[in-house]
Every structure is written in structure tokens, then in C-alpha cells.
Amino acid sequence: MSRDHPSRPPEAAAVAEAEAFLAAHPDIAAFDLVLIDLNGIARGKIVRRHELLPIFRAGRHLPGSILGLDVTGEDVEETGLVWSDGDADRRAWPIAGSLVPLPWTSPPRGEVRLALFELDGAPMQADPRHALARQARLLEADGFHPVLAYELEFYLLDRERTADGDFQPLRLPLSGERPEGIQVYGVTELDRLEPFIDAVYRGAEAQGLPVETMISEYAQGQFELTLRHAGALRAADDLAMLKRLIRGLAVRHGMMACFMAKPFAGRAGSGMHVHASLADAAGNNLFADRGEALSPLLKQAVAGLLATMHESMLVFAPHLNSWRRFSAQSYAPTTPTWGTNNRSVAVRIPAGAPSGRHLEQRAAGIDSNPYLVGAAVLAGMRKGILEKADPGPETTAYAETAGDALPPDWRSAIETASRSAFLKDALGERLHHVFLALKRAEYRRFAAEVTALERRLYGEVV
Template identity: 55%
Template structure:
């Protein structure tokens, strides 16, 4: 049965794409769950048109899975619903060709809707769209971009059983140094980076600067600033998929864990955000440099006021919490500052017309749709309540005793999130339940696992 597509995607888009890409034989159709994991199917070329005409039935339980793909019954999305099908629809503008695939394939993002066409409220995209719409009602449009930090690792472990940096794909050279900002070091990975840029261009992503980061095998890739925050989240989640696929094609592993190597810095997913008014003016921009507008100060105040109870979104996994340490370039309190990388909320130096806030707590393992959702909700909270962010932190933010406390571990963050009225309102009741119950189930899985560390500490000791 043909229905009107509630996402706004049109049959003409699919037909034009097929005409332009006669070589493509199959498509990855992808939903993103609460962890940001892409779940879906691979369909053949002739099936694409039917998805744009009628959508595709998907089980409701697909959004109630944990990190291992196991059902989390406490979400209410499994047997409470009889694990029935809802309808997934394509997202306009997300139908793209993939690079370096044999046979040639494309991909399209989907979002889940009830059978009557209303948004399925445990879908992370719908949570973000709701915050965008609420800001629009106030005459504001959020703009932003994510940064992507990641490790390139060898496929095999080192003699100590731990992960090790990948050898250069160019000539097999191996470095265990912290080659931060080394341009020559980047040259060894140029064949891989060239494929990443080619794939990003095919996908319509403006991937920009590549940096050798502050750990052996760690890199950062920056993204072009978008006037559409949903597009910024799409860029990030698609770019992770691109990096992983192209790394695999070159015989190395792309790692998006927040803290894969205990001795070195972890990987963040900093989010740069600003607000535009109906005329396209940046309402964060001050008229005279350094004389901050009330708008940017209240936005900072809202982010600070809600950060502690929101940390589960920014650090959603057990490994996420290993990233937070003094002098690690990851924040340990809710402080803010200007041109200062030791704080959680940074106003970068630069042209005041591009004034923005850099939100630094999130690890690269976080779901960008949910991260953006919470940041926009926090900004709305700050603006509505005219919240004072408190004094700016100058100098060493790690020594700031009044910086504002964060949860110190995963379990505390889960409880804070579960009990947060702000988070329930920001995510919506269903998305809040889904996310927190998935995290509680994952915590229980980790907590009951007997690790090698247990044996190392206790086997011959207690």
C-alpha cells in the first residue's frame, strides 16, 4: 500500500538517484538505536522504490537493544508491545553512494514511525527534531559541527595482549610515539585518508582538517560547520561508518572507544554549537569582542546547570568513564572558559561573527543525536530561566575547586539520569526510559563479568 511518507522523502529523489547511479546493485538501509549503532538490512536495487512508496516494516524491538544487540525487556519495547512491526521511512537527503565497495552499493538512513505515521518516540532522531522545533518556535535555529577523534589500531594485539597502533598503510612503518601535530607522521596513512575523503565527498560530507592527535595511533578529523544540527549529527555518524569501512579495506582497525589505551588520552566528540535568529544572525556574537551577550552566558548557564544529570548521554559506556582524568584534555568539572582546553565548555578564540560554544565532555562513543538533543535542551533551559553560568575559569581548569561536580562513575551517572526531570523532558518520556534502561542492562552485564583483571588482582592473593 502506498502512503504519504511522513519524513518528507519523495519518490522522485529515489528515481533520480537510481538514474544517476546505474552501477549500484544494493543498498544498506539503516536505523540508529539509542547507542547510535546502525541497524537495518541490505536490500537489492529493485527494492528501493518500494521503501520510498510504502516504507519498510521493522520490529519495534530494534530500538530496545543493548550494545551487544540483546533485547532489554525493561524498555517496554519487546514483549510489552508483542514485538510488533512499525514502519521505517527514508530520511530526505540521506540516500548516498558508498565508496570503494564491491559490488557497488549505496545507503540510506531511516527513521521509525508508528503505523499511522506519527513519530516513534524512542527513535533518537525524533528526540533531536523535537528540540530543533522548540527552538524554531522561539525564532532560533541551531547550527553546529562535531569533531571526530579516533584511533587506528593494528588488527592483532601486542605481546602484552593489549591493542597497538597500526603500522603505516603506505610502507608498514611503525611508531609508538605521541606524534601530536606531526605532519610527516600523517603521510604514512595518506592512502587511507584519501579514501576517507573520497567517501566523504560522495556522501556530501565536508570533511576538513586531519590531525595527528595526543596519543600513538590517534587522529582527529574535523567537519564543516552546518546550519542544520540534524545534518551535523548525520555527518558525524556517517563519517564514523566511513572511517571504519575504509580502515578495514586498508587492513587496519578504526577504534571509536573513548579510552582504548590506558596510558594515553582518550577520544572525544566535541560539539561546536551556536544559535541564529530569523535573519541568519549569530545571536551568540557580541558587538565588542569579549563583552559577552546575555544569550551566550545564559546558554552556558543552562549547560552547566544540567551537565551532571546529563553525563550518561555524554559518557554512555563503562569505558567512557576511563577518559576523565586530570590533565587529560577531558573535563572533570562543569566549568567554562575562553580559549581554554582544560574546561568543559569553551568559547574558542576567533572572529566574533563565528562565536560559538565548544561542548567538550562527550566521548566519541556517544550517540550524536542524543548529545545534540541534550545540549539544545540545556540551552533552552538556560535561556528560559536566564541562568548565570558563574565566573569564567582562567588558567588550569583542573585546579578549579569551584568548577562544579560531575558524577565520578558510570553507576552514579545512570542513577542521576534515571532521576532527572530535565533529561526526561529533553529526551521525551519514552526515549528517556529506553536509553536509561539500556544503560542499566549494560551496567549489569559489565558488573557480573569476571575479567582478567580480577584474576590478576585476586587469584593468588586473597
């Protein structure tokens, strides 16, 4: 078989990567093929060791409908990727640098991440990774090289539910007790979680994930991990891989890793904060301070993010539960504001060395897709830069809700996104159509459900 398939896209991983990996890991007998869908869910299949090299040489057929699935894994015909498309195959190609061991598996398996292409090698436009790649290329064509880093907030929960079927915080492995009180930044909770934390760091090292600080967050059982900055695509890949690492390790430690934006009504929600800057071709930070003042380029990028936030909120808050995260006097922004060293705003300029200055977009929840979030963030920044926009005065105190500056709820966000020329351009027309079809189908599913709360409130009253 030829080592170069005629439709091989230039970004596909080299065959030599697989050959070297197989030589270095003779004990790995199977591999997870993983593609991230529009809901951020990992989908794919497990293949045997002897199948890996042919996949690197010629790709692997996967149905395009894999990108037309809702959160339950059911087809959504309105995406145009199911029966109206004949459930046609596309060709998936390995992503360079994504072939890694899965250190939590026994017997040991490996993982390779995939991107979907048309049979002729053109990017399959409903694949969210291609949307981020396109926005990164547009900035690079303007002389700007995007650098991103994602923060991962999540809950570790007991796998056993309460008598009412509700989630409950984990039992800390070393003490067997559940955390009490908020204990934000508590080191005792981290110490008593040591077996899991050690497994996370060892697993991240084995997979080449640049995982850094772990903290106890603002609720019982809530934690945060940070990732070191990288190029736009690599940063989103790292976030997707880290979620899978944490989920896999949690279940093997008797826990449940929860990436809902708001699993508990009275506790903190979980965000996916995105740190972003732009570099020149030599790697110099173009957002670095100019003397005592912030860089004009940085302020233009901030202005673009604020101007497009209303239209982008469905990307940042894609599910019904996502909208429970936004409330007054919380760490989730409720209005498009910006400020320096202020965690109540939507776009924060963190304190730090002037040479490392960057922005932090705080609207996205951890339940959102990192590729879609990255694409919307980069597109918003680019819009502000091209228009030389002004973000206006910064917010120096708590950022209060400003009327209807953001969509008030999920349904409104769906309709706003459907009308948005900006979002259609940021995601691409086909991806925009598929994403909206999935969100509308998900909304209809919830709208048709009669909840226990409804029965309790209305059953013998109205």
C-alpha cells in the same frame, strides 16, 4: 501503487530523490538500510535495487525492538519494546538527503538512512533522532535556529592484537612502521597515512559529507576529523555517516577504526566535541560578540549547559569505558566550568572572529550517540536562555576538579539520569525510559563479569 502512502510523515524523503539516484547510479545493485540505535550503532539490512523505490513510496516495516538492543545486539525486555510489546513492527522511512553511494564497496552498494515512525505516521518516540528534532523545533519556535558541528576523534589500530590480546597502533601504510611518541600535530604521520586519508576525502565527497581538517592527535595512532557546521539534524547525521565511512574504509586498508572513549589506559581518550551557535531566520549568528563583550545570549546558553551537565553525563559518557576518559590534567573536563580559549573547561568559547563566535561542549566522548548528545546540548542551552541564567566567572587557568560536581562514575551517572526531570524532558519520557533500561542492562552485564585483573590480583592472595 500510490506515490503517497497515507501514513507518510512530512519529513520523509521524496520519491523523486530515489528516482534521480537510481538514474544516476545504474551500477548500484544493492542498498544498506541504516538506522542508528540508542548506543549509536548502525543497524538495518541490505535490500536489492528493485526494493528501493517501494521503500521511498511506502516505507519499510522494522521491529520496534531494534531500538531495544544492547551493545551486543541482544534484546533488553525492560525497554518495553520486545515481548511485552509483541515485538511489534513500526514503519521506517528514508531520511531526506541520506541516499548516498558507499564508495568503498565492491560490487558497489548504496546507503539510505532511516528514521522510525509508528504505523500511523507519528514519530516513534524511542528513536533518538526524533529527540534531537524536537529540541531543534522548540528552539526554532523561540526564534533561534541551532547550528552544530561535531569533531570526530578516533584511533586507527592494527587488526592484529599483541600476544596478550591488547590493541596496538597501526602500521603506517607508506612506511610500514608504527608511530612512535605522541607527535601531536605531526605531519609526517599524516603523510605516511596518505592512501587512507585520500580515500576518506574521496569517500566524503561522494557522500556529500562536509569533512574538513584532519590532524594527528595526542597519542600514537589517534586522529581527528572536523565537520563543517550545519543544522542540528544534518550535523548529527554527518557524524553518524562519517563514523561508518571511516570504519568501512579502515577495514579495507587492513586497519581497525576504534571509537572507544579510552582504548588505552595511558594514552589520550577520544572526544566528540560539539560546536554550537544559534542563528536568526536570516542566518545571522546571534552569538556574535557585542562590541568587546561576549553576547549575553551566548553566556545564558553556556550557563544552561553547566547547570544541566551533571544530569546529562550518562548521555555524554554512556558506557563503562567512557568514564576512564575523565582524569585530572587531561583534555577531558572533570568539572562543569567554562572559559574563553581554554581547553581544560567543559564549555569552551574558542578564539576566532567575533562574528563567528560559538561555544564548544567538550564533555561528550566519541562513543556517545550524536542525536542524544545534540538533544541534551540544545535542551541545556534553551534552559539557560529561558531562565536568563548567569554562568558565573570564567575559568582562566586549568579547571581543577570541584568536589562532586559531576557524577564520580558510571553507576552514579545512571542513577542521576534516572532521577533527572531535565533529562526526561530533553529526551522524551519514552526514550528516557528505554535509554535507562539499556544502560542498566549493560551495567549488570559488566557487574557480573569476573575480569582477568581480578583473577591476577586476588587469585592466590586473599
